[in-house]
Amino acid sequence: MKKPELLGGLTPAQFLRDYWHKKPLLIRQAIPGFQAPLPRQELFELARRDEVESRLITQRDQGWDMQHGPFAKLPALKQKAWTLLVQGVNLHHPAADALLRQFRFISDARLDDLMISYATDGGGVGPHFDSYDVFLLQAHGQRRWRISAQDDLTLEEGVPLKILSNFQPEQEFVLEPGDMLYLPPHYAHDGVALGECMTYSVGFRAPAYQELGEAFLDFMMDSIDLPGRYADPELKPTEKPAELPAAMVARIRDELNKIRFTDDDITIFLGEHLSEPKPSVFFEARGEDLSFARFFQGAKKRGLVLHRKTQMLYRGTHVFINGESFQVGRADKAILTKLADQRRLEKQEFDSASEDLLEALHQWHESGWLELA
Template structure:
């Protein structure tokens, strides 16, 4: 078993990543739980934050309730095992966002969010499988994880409107995780986590895996908005056909090129994808600062020392262009940067906080 103290990322990516589960005992030397249960419950009460409450009133029975959760609801749950799950906690709690730093050997654009769960004794969400990679970090208490073989969409599911629960679950691994332990699960592996005792908190660092269908649909929708209505099929070289009911090979080739060619611009796809993958997950949240600082303010030094800190809810990525040029993507927006600005753009993507040389900023400030 590996520890993050001596974690060999190259070995992990070559031998483990998307291939098989891995248990890491004592992943941190001095693990400290970054969020109190009461604070998690408070987040679940907010209308702008996605949360779920899962109860298990009986064997093979699960009830799902979507948030926001009323504060008095927690006191009325009784003895029934239950689990609270809150999405994107890293967007709201800096100490939770800091967990992601340990996993940045995987490209940032692949990182989705940190979901945090709290469960009482016996609480869980049932046996299931996910279509993404996840690191499950035990924060408080103990949780028993049972892991089965890899599944696919042919797996038989229990009837439930909101939970994809496996009807046939045959675990092959069985571990109880203590605070600071971590379990990595690749996509598709069946698993079930059950709290052992009260006060169980788990941090799930999940990774994005766009489906082919979602990617094609979003890219096609983007291009449809930019197509000229006058760009239509033509056949100025049309010749008489032997059979008027036939769609000729030449016509099919021309039509196929019209459809596929519009989507084949790799440079346009790259620019679109950078904006697409960094777009905010939830438009209901407004992360604009109370005081706006312009590029001119930064360049003149009027804003004071240039100590920058990224908002953990904003996604940043960049694509290299020609020598000394990059395209920066932030919260779904696109910025062309070259020279000193390109260096700043890469620094923003690399570091959560840093001090910036005013001379670099004044040479070419980033657009705002």
């Protein structure tokens, strides 16, 4: 991260030390003169698409209403108090992706997506809290934020949204375009549009340990090796045939306790799990195959860039891309580390690439995972 103005003059290290997971931070003109890269109509077009996650939230006298997209038609602009939420805009728009990448002073393993909230006057989603860190960047118009460090996070019952039943605001801010508010997890907040407005939310992944545990056990299924079969050669007669034998429980306990997992197992699991595309993410394979020779010629001339939908991680000798993993040698690792960190490779950076790596890059290009620059 080379733009300290994004954090109000703080360095990333200072921000992470003093604010991350700890307390809110209001940053006036985090991006001076910021103008929303997506006009209203372009955002509405995204909400019409099947592969884009969107929600429409309306507040009426009788309560809250939430609908899931796609939306062939949205309420009239003159109608007050409705909000359109479009998730993962960075996957579909290069400028939104570039904005999200400004927050890469935090690991890609944690950085999630950029959501855009469009609201007419009075629109919002009610007082609530998030289970993850979030940066709220005002992109157009004004929004009034009220926030609270309250411990009472009880939710209203019978409401389609997670709305706090006893919100007690402690601070209040009106954000203008370019202003940004950081909130740590579980910090109560309520944003209301003052006239038509758009807010960009940069969110971070915070998977539940239960989710990770279930996924890890599923991942380990292919790695478990427990030879042999249960046997009880010293079995004695029983007068309680329905009772589970204690010796059987102990014997199977001892066998299951032989299951072990290593740091390598956890590394590979996390790399594959956290780089796996979301269910709504699809890549478009090349319509025309580019021969290996022509691909290599183009890469040497123009360089390569990762597609904005591609997630690439690494640790040690392991490299992960879109849910797949493999091990590489030192020379190839240096090249792939650059590709993952910079999300691009310059034309001169292929000189030491192995034939296997070049073939892998060619296959990723054919799958739509990366592109010629």
